[in-house]
Amino acid sequence: MSEETIVKNCSPTLAGIKTGSLFNCEYDSREMLKAKIREFNRRFASKGLRFVPMRIGEKRALIYVFRPKRLKNDLLSAEVAEILAERGYACEGPEKCVAALGKRIREDEEFPHEIGLFLGYPPEDVxxxxxxxxxxSKLVGHWKVYGDAEKARLLFDRYNRCTSSYLRKLTQGSSLENLTVAG
Incomplete structure (x- = not known):
């Protein structure tokens, strides 16, 4: 799991403008992957960022990078709570919700589409x-839009500009810590 992979897939989350990001990464050893995740969690705890393996396969892992405070705030939305309850979630707090989501990703045959709520997608789109x-859908970008297409288009542009800027800064020598906004 390279810093470039994290920046390519998580820049808006690193910048604090998105709740979470999800990406696949290849790994050679399960122990090395877990050590890397522990290292990233130590490095970024003070910035309010968490790295959680949602599924570890043969040579690929699905990693969820998120801001717990922001997720907690998102989960307070009545519409988000309603969708999660309809999908069988009975979680109290972000940690339990993330654990329940991870269990569904690992055990259910169908991918849990409510995952968009954990990534900061608008509830009406989820x-x-x-x-x-x-x-x-009205628009396809970082997600499929069913609600406010213009608002989503502006957000997609913001995410794209953020990722381009972060990739440029990383190649110019900025550290991942310097690119990550505290929050």
Missing amino acids: RGFIENHAKE
Whole structure:
């Protein structure tokens, strides 16, 4: 799990403008992967950032990078709570919700589409995706949009600019710590 991979996939989360990011990474040894995750959690705890392996496969792992304070705030939304309750979640706090999501990712045959709520997607878009079976969206970008397409387009542009800027700064020698906003 290289710093470049993290920047390519998580820049808006590092910048504090997105709740979470999810990415796959290859690894050689399960022990080395777990050590790397522990290292990143130590390095970024003071910045309010967490790294959690959601699924560890044969040679690839699905990693969730998120801001617990921001997720906690997102989970306070009545619409988010309603969607999660409809999907069978009975979690009290972000840690238990993330654990329940990880369990679903590892054990369910179908990928849990409510994951968008953990990534900071608008609840109306997550609900629209679920109810429309991923069809008939108004816009496709970082996610499928069923609600406010113009607002989403502006956010997609912001995420893209952030990622480009962070990749440029990383190649110019900025450290991942310097690129990560405290929050």
